[in-house]
Structure formats: structure tokens, C-alpha cells
Amino acid sequence: MNILFAGTPEPSAKLLQSLCNNERMNIIGVITKPDVAQKRGNKIKQSHVSLAAFEANLPVFKPDDLNSAEFKKTLLKLDFDFLVVAAYGKILPNWMLASPKVMPINVHYSLLPKYRGASPIQSCLLNGDEKTGITFIKMNNKLDEGDCIDKYEMQVRDDHNKVTLEEDLCNLAIENIFTVLSNINQNNFGLLKQNNEASTYCKKIIKQDSLINFEMSSDEIYNKFRAYYEWPGIAFEHKNTIVKIKGMYVLDKNNTCLENEIFKFDKSLLTAKTADKTIVITHLQFPNKNIISSTDAFNSYKEFFIK
CATH class of the missing domain: 3.10.25.10 (Formyl transferase, C-terminal domain)
Known part of the structure; x- marks a missing residue:
């Protein structure tokens, strides 16, 4: 399976590394956010996904504008089955969602339709939830509203914080992503529309x-x-x-x-x-x-x- 991966933070980098370590997965490229100039020392900071891609000798794309003619021309030359997105941080345009041969997939760290948006882990903890999980969805052009492919639940412990819960959710994604992709590739899956009336949204933390x-x-x-x-x-x-x-x-x-x-x-x-x-x-x-x-x-x- 040929995969184009898009993500930015450390958990996404761990997910990328797990895909790289699977001999049945062929990562043909990685999209991540542009490097950021730090205020102190004039140093350039790369995303965790950028560093992981560099270690794996993968082509990395860091577009400022996803709709730029140059980026679009480059991406459309690539041959890939899946676009796998994990906390990339930008809304993808329709042309990108239509680019994979099989499907664009998002790995979201909540049990959708609960906690659509930028801070599902923090929202789960703020509300004292006793369970959470991950949802694999077929992406569309709306925020975390795509049809559900599969969900995996886990219990939230009283001593979980943002770091430890995110780590456990990342491990849950790593444990199951190969099965999800394989089932889709073999046409052994179903899509379930989200119940928009039951949806909740979470804001960006400031x-x-x-x-x-x-x-x-x-x-x-x-x-x-x-x-x-x-x-x-x-x-x-x-x-x-x-x-x-x-x-x-x-x-x-x-x-x-x-x-x-x-x-x-x-x-x-x-x-x-x-x-x-x-x-x-x-x-x-x-x-x-x-x-x-x-x-x-x-x-x-x-x-x-x-x-």
C-alpha cells in the first residue's frame, strides 16, 4: 500500500514511524507544517513529523499554501493509495481529498461525533470523561465530519493527564491502523455517517x-x-x-x-x-x-x- 502521510506533532511522528516499520506500507512522502523561526537564538524549529521523516529518508513537503500551483503540481504527480492524516493542523482542500486512489483517512483522538476540532484530548479531561478513544474517518471538506470507518475505545484513568492520555491514544492508533488500512484495501469495511445532532466541538486552547x-x-x-x-x-x-x-x-x-x-x-x-x-x-x-x-x-x- 502506497501512503502519503500528513501530520505535525510528536504523536503523529510516532504513528508515521510505525507505518515506516511495517514492510507492507510504502510511505511515498510526508506533508507537515512549515518550519518555525524561534524567538530566541534565531533557530529554526522543525515539526516532530518533519524530523521523523528526515530520519526515515522520506520526501517532505512543507507548503505554506495548500492551494499553490507549485504544491498542487508536485502532489498530483505522486502515486498513492491512501492519504493518512493525523493532527496535520490545516483543513485540506477538495483536490487533496480526491488525490488518493483509495481513500483519504483521518485519525482523530476522540469518539466522534464527540469533540470535533482542535482539542479533543483536553476536552475529554476537562469534562472528567471516563472513556475516550480514536476514530478513523473518511475525510470530507468539513471539520471532522467524515463517515466513520472504525472506532476503538479505552478507559480514562484518574491520573491521566494530557501527555499520558495522548500517548495511550497514540498507541491505540498504532495498534489498529494497519488493520483499518488492510480492511479498506480489501474492501472489507463499512462507512457509518456521524450523528450531527449528537456532535460537540472543542476550541483551540489559548x-x-x-x-x-x-x-x-x-x-x-x-x-x-x-x-x-x-x-x-x-x-x-x-x-x-x-x-x-x-x-x-x-x-x-x-x-x-x-x-x-x-x-x-x-x-x-x-x-x-x-x-x-x-x-x-x-x-x-x-x-x-x-x-x-x-x-x-x-x-x-x-x-x-x-x-
Whole structure:
């Protein structure tokens, strides 16, 4: 099977590597986002998929404009059965969707039609879902609305965060993508239209999403911590200072702070009162400072929290 692959982040790179390692898969080229100039040091940063393609000696295309005449001419010269897309980051034009001989396929990290859009993993964690999964769809020109080819479910653990859940979903995709492609290639598959009435959409995460307040429930705060673990993290404002929470857990008991208190040190552990229970902040970070433990905060910042 000849495959043209399109993707950008690290999980997509792992999926690409798994396809490269399968002797029945022939990756004829890779599409990824253009390199980005970093603010510091004037260095150029390649995507994870670009680096993986380079290691595998694969042709790489990094078009700024998917509809440019030059890119279109180059791509239409290629001979491939499948276009496999995994978190590429751009909406593909119709001519690209029509370019594979067999089918354009998207690997989406949710159980569609739930969580169409840019942040399905974060949305799953924010909402405290107990299960999630991956969906293979036949792509169309709408956002994650293509007909479903297959779905694979998994349980979400309480200790899953964005990084670990994404890794497990990536492994689930790796375990099943060859079967999906083989079944399609042998015409042993069916297509199921998505129920648009049951669809939900998730937005692109922005830096401002990181802020929490302690009028939220403990579960809301913890789920935000899990969802934004990689970026942008979570933070609170106290005494006109933004403090990042770098480690935390929920105590399964009601808070013991006085009515006008938010923070309390319990044997040098920093606790915070929420709308219901108490959270323990194990690690935190002040602006332009290193990450410190709650014990260090007790020794150096006690008055900041208590007075």
C-alpha cells in the first residue's frame, strides 16, 4: 500500500514511524507544517513529523499554501493509495481529498461525533470523561465530519493527564491502523455517517485558559490541571501575582480553612480551599522563578499565602 502521510506533532511522528516499520506500507512522502523561526537564538524549529521523516529518508513537503500551483503540481504527480492524516493542523482542500486512489483517512483522538476540532484530548479531561478513544474517518471538506470507518475505545484513568492520555491514544492508533488500512484495501469495511445532532466541538486552547479561581470545585481545578498539563498549565492570581500550580492533588475531605481563608499550611503542605473540598499544591512557580515544593514555599513565601 502506497501512503502519503500528513501530520505535525510528536504523536503523529510516532504513528508515521510505525507505518515506516511495517514492510507492507510504502510511505511515498510526508506533508507537515512549515518550519518555525524561534524567538530566541534565531533557530529554526522543525515539526516532530518533519524530523521523523528526515530520519526515515522520506520526501517532505512543507507548503505554506495548500492551494499553490507549485504544491498542487508536485502532489498530483505522486502515486498513492491512501492519504493518512493525523493532527496535520490545516483543513485540506477538495483536490487533496480526491488525490488518493483509495481513500483519504483521518485519525482523530476522540469518539466522534464527540469533540470535533482542535482539542479533543483536553476536552475529554476537562469534562472528567471516563472513556475516550480514536476514530478513523473518511475525510470530507468539513471539520471532522467524515463517515466513520472504525472506532476503538479505552478507559480514562484518574491520573491521566494530557501527555499520558495522548500517548495511550497514540498507541491505540498504532495498534489498529494497519488493520483499518488492510480492511479498506480489501474492501472489507463499512462507512457509518456521524450523528450531527449528537456532535460537540472543542476550541483551540489559548494561554488565558490557564487561570483558575478557588470558587471552582476541586474536580474542576484538577481536571484543568490534567488537561493543560503540557500547555498552558494552570495558575491562580493572589495579591496581584500570577502563581503557576506545577503539582497538585485533591484531598477527599471537606476544607478546614476559616471562612475568610483560601490557603493554609498543614505540616508544611500548602492547601487551598475550593468550592467543595481541599486541594494540596505540591509544587508551584512564581513569576521568573524556578519551580519549588510546598515545603520551600512554607519556608520562603509563608506570609504571601497566610497574611
